[in-house]
Amino acid sequence: SQQGEEDPQALSIQEGENATMNCSYKTSINNLQWYRQNSGRGLVHLILIRSNEREKHSGRLRVTLDTSKKSSSLLITASRAADTASYFCALPGSARQLTFGSGTQLTVLP
Amino acid sequence: EAQVTQNPRYLITVTGKKLTVTCSQNMNHEYMSWYRQDPGLGLRQIYYSMNVEVTDKGDVPEGYKVSRKEKRNFPLILESPSPNQTSLYFCASRTGDEAFFGQGTRLTVV
Numbered sequence: 119s120q121q122g123e124e125d126p127q128a129l130s131i132q133e134g135e136n137a138t139m140n141c142s143y144k145t146s147i148n149n150l151q152w153y154r155q156n157s158g159r160g161l162v163h164l165i166l167i168r169s170n171e172r173e174k175h176s177g178r179l180r181v182t183l184d185t186s187k188k189s190s191s192l193l194i195t196a197s198r199a200a201d202t203a204s205y206f207c208a209l210p211g212s213a214r215q216l217t218f219g220s221g222t223q224l225t226v227l228p
Numbered sequence: 229e230a231q232v233t234q235n236p237r238y239l240i241t242v243t244g245k246k247l248t249v250t251c252s253q254n255m256n257h258e259y260m261s262w263y264r265q266d267p268g269l270g271l272r273q274i275y276y277s278m279n280v281e282v283t284d285k286g287d288v289p290e291g292y293k294v295s296r297k298e299k300r301n302f303p304l305i306l307e308s309p310s311p312n313q314t315s316l317y318f319c320a321s322r323t324g325d326e327a328f329f330g331q332g333t334r335l336t337v338v
Contacts, residue, residue: 216322217273217287221270
């Protein structure tokens with residue numbers, strides 16, 4: 119199963135700024151998901167975007183998918199200290215497996 | 229409340245002493261899986277189960293066993309733990325695309 123590659127590995131911003139993180143992959147997919155992990159806790163699903171969608175919104179989250187470039191981006195607008203977490207993209211694999219990258223560690227400074 | 233429950237949350241054990249980490253979900257999900265999370269390596273799948281009595285190896289199955297006798301439970305067994313199995317472990321379950329994660333089990337093998 120392929121693994122998504124998140125970029126950057128770490129990101130530090132001020133409260134109120136926007137945060138953008140990216141996920142690149144190698145082979146075609148049906149969908150891509152983004153998850154958040156607060157320090158040492160379980161992952162929480164944020165949003166799923168399908169291969170026939172280019173953009174999706176959920177609250178302050180905006181996800182894009184460019185299948186020609188095999189990449190996705192997650193934008194968090196007007197960030198808050200509570201957004202401090204690791205963010206992972208997840209790709210579907212064979213036998214319904216879900217594979218995760220190494221994540222982007224986001225720190226939002228108050 | 230829909231949830232995935234892992235126990236214990238923290239465990240320190242000695243090399244070679246068999247242990248079991250339990251995982252239970254109350255959402256009637258067919259698909260369950262175990263991941264380990266290590267710094268810089270992201271989440272790697274250990275084993276997964278597509279339904280009762282159906283289990284298969286993930287990317288890093290060596291040193292682990294699982295069983296799926298009931299739909300709700302998916303225990304992870306370490307027959308003879310070794311220090312390289314020191315990690316943060318997560319159980320996850322799903323029916324559709326979205327995965328629900330337990331809170332994690334931090335295992336230290338000395």
